[in-house]
Amino acid sequence: MKTQQHIAILGSGNIGLALAKGLVKAGIFTPQQITLTRRNTAALSALADEGYHVTANNAEAVAQADIVVLAILPQQLNKLLDEIKPAANQTKHLLISVVSGVSCQDIRTQLGQDVQVIRAMPNTAIAIGHSMTCIATDNASAANVSLVLSLFDTVGVSIQINEELMTSATALCACGIAFFLRSIRAASQGGTEIGFHAHDALKMAAQTAKGAADLLLQLASHPEQEIDKVTSPKGCTIAGLNEMEHNGFSSAMIKGIKTSAEKAGALYKSE
Numbered sequence: 112m113k114t115q116q117h118i119a120i121l122g123s124g125n126i127g128l129a130l131a132k133g134l135v136k137a138g139i140f141t142p143q144q145i146t147l148t149r150r151n152t153a154a155l156s157a158l159a160d161e162g163y164h165v166t167a168n169n170a171e172a173v174a175q176a177d178i179v180v181l182a183i184l185p186q187q188l189n190k191l192l193d194e195i196k197p198a199a200n201q202t203k204h205l206l207i208s209v210v211s212g213v214s215c216q217d218i219r220t221q222l223g224q225d226v227q228v229i230r231a232m233p234n235t236a237i238a239i240g241h242s243m244t245c246i247a248t249d250n251a252s253a254a255n256v257s258l259v260l261s262l263f264d265t266v267g268v269s270i271q272i273n274e275e276l277m278t279s280a281t282a283l284c285a286c287g288i289a290f291f292l293r294s295i296r297a298a299s300q301g302g303t304e305i306g307f308h309a310h311d312a313l314k315m316a317a318q319t320a321k322g323a324a325d326l327l328l329q330l331a332s333h334p335e336q337e338i339d340k341v342t343s344p345k346g347c348t349i350a351g352l353n354e355m356e357h358n359g360f361s362s363a364m365i366k367g368i369k370t371s372a373e374k375a376g377a378l379y380k381s382e
């Protein structure tokens with residue numbers, strides 16, 4: 112999939128830039144087909160040198176784009192929508208919002224009911240083509256949904272879900288990257304305590320985590336099935352695993368994901 116279209120990413124912070132880099136890495140867009148906006152454009156000077164269009168003018172970026180991605184914080188959204196409203200109504204753009212906790216209807220309430228809005232919830236692994244991206248819409252055409260799914264499929268795996276599950280997807284997949292990273296970091300700290308230099312311990316923990324994820328994805332297997340293969344009777348794995356569970360390992364992850372989902376749902380309303 113290679114496109115001649117122009118994409119504007121409004122809000123080029125962590126996820127906006129990760130998306131831009133992922134799309135370029137996948138060969139879908141060239142930097143010249145991507146406009147990046149933020150108020151502090153000086154922070155994007157290295158990207159401008161690479162050929163991306165860089166501007167603080169959101170309305171101008173929208174006017175020149177076929178696809179517009181909203182990638183700003185929920186509390187920054189209303190001001191930006193006011194800014195782009197005239198330009199967004201002049202042309203029929205496809206609007207993709209990665210903003211957490213903001214519904215398609217919230218956006219249309221500000222921009223007008225004709226605008227087709229698709230929400231996408233990627234994670235930062237999009238920069239290297241390994242995002243898990245959930246998308247949802249309440250009014251976009253089937254053709255636009257399939258366009259967005261195929262766009263995000265080039266930078267990872269994407270699925271369409273019901274819009275009411277988007278805050279749950281935010282917690283499990285977008286925040287989830289941080290949860291698994293913290294798990295890997297904790298494993299590496301354990302590794303250092305039992306004898307490995309920190310650098311080696313981190314590499315060993317990360318590759319082990321990758322192997323665990325790949326076992327599930329490539330064999331379509333269940334975690335407990337794979338765990339049973341590791342836990343020798345009276346062995347050291349079950350001893351370590353049970354110690355972790357006595358200390359609330361699974362419970363901590365479940366509670367953390369529930370807390371994140373509740374927070375994601377309240378981000379825009381608490382603005």
Ligand SMILES: NC(=O)C1=CN([C@@H]2O[C@H](COP(=O)(O)OP(=O)(O)OC[C@H]3O[C@@H](n4cnc5c(N)ncnc54)[C@H](OP(=O)(O)O)[C@@H]3O)[C@@H](O)[C@H]2O)C=CC1
Nearest residue numbers: 122123124125126148149150151182183184185210211285
């Ligand atoms: N980080 C992640 O992993 C994920 C984040 N999200 C969602 O994506 C959104 C962005 O998150 P994240 O990237 O972490 O946040 P960041 O703070 O890193 O990025 C937001 C960017 O928006 C820019 N910005 C703010 N106001 C404006 C404006 N009026 N016009 C143009 N740019 C503006 C800011 O730059 P400046 O101050 O210079 O304007 C900043 O670079 C949030 O809604 C979040 O919920 C979704 C999935 C994953």
Ligand SMILES: O=C(O)[C@@H]1CCC=N1
Nearest residue numbers: 211281282285286378
């Ligand atoms: O922490 C946040 O609020 C954003 C949303 C998902 C990932 N980062």
